Amino acid sequence: MNIALRTCAALLLVASLPLIAAAQPKGKADPHGHGAEHDLPTKAVAVLLPTEGSKVSGILTLTAKNGGVHISGKVGGLTPGLHGFHIHEFGDVSSTDGSSAGGHYNPEGHMHGGPESSERHAGDFGNIEANREGVATVDIDAKDLKLHFVVGRSFVVH
Numbered sequence: 001m002n003i004a005l006r007t008c009a010a011l012l013l014v015a016s017l018p019l020i021a022a023a024q025p026k027g028k029a030d031p032h033g034h035g036a037e038h039d040l041p042t043k044a045v046a047v048l049l050p051t052e053g054s055k056v057s058g059i060l061t062l063t064a065k066n067g068g069v070h071i072s073g074k075v076g077g078l079t080p081g082l083h084g085f086h087i088h089e090f091g092d093v094s095s096t097d098g099s100s101a102g103g104h105y106n107p108e109g110h111m112h113g114g115p116e117s118s119e120r121h122a123g124d125f126g127n128i129e130a131n132r133e134g135v136a137t138v139d140i141d142a143k144d145l146k147l148h149f150v151v152g153r154s155f156v157v158h
């Protein structure tokens with residue numbers, strides 16, 4: 001198991017995005033040519049479940065908006081302070097430590113970078129901050145992320 005993952009296993013949270021997805025009407029194509037014959041999701045919900053030894057949970061809403069995705073919701077059961085917040089490669093939440101979710105969602109093969117960096121993993125949203133009650137409010141505009149590419153993947157909070 002990856003040492004970084006082992007170090008934060010107590011704070012790891014994985015939620016599958018087999019989201020409740022609402023689709024946009026047929027006939028609206030995106031720049032990739034999808035949509036003319038396929039319904040694309042415009043809204044999804046992720047229910048965050050704790051890994052073994054964790055009490056972290058929450059609900060996130062993802063909404064396709066202005067060429068990107070708006071992610072909002074609350075995550076509780078955290079220790080106060082900053083926690084890494086990412087979409088990972090797979091929606092596989094079968095392992096008790098979260099390792100089955102794979103690495104960060106990174107379809108372009110970019111180097112690590114902050115949320116505002118021109119080169120970064122598409123699934124890296126930096127940190128969320130939990131207050132002294134252990135609750136973090138999520139309000140992120142993920143520019144250039146496409147909802148239909150992340151449905152079925154996992155969120156991980158480190």
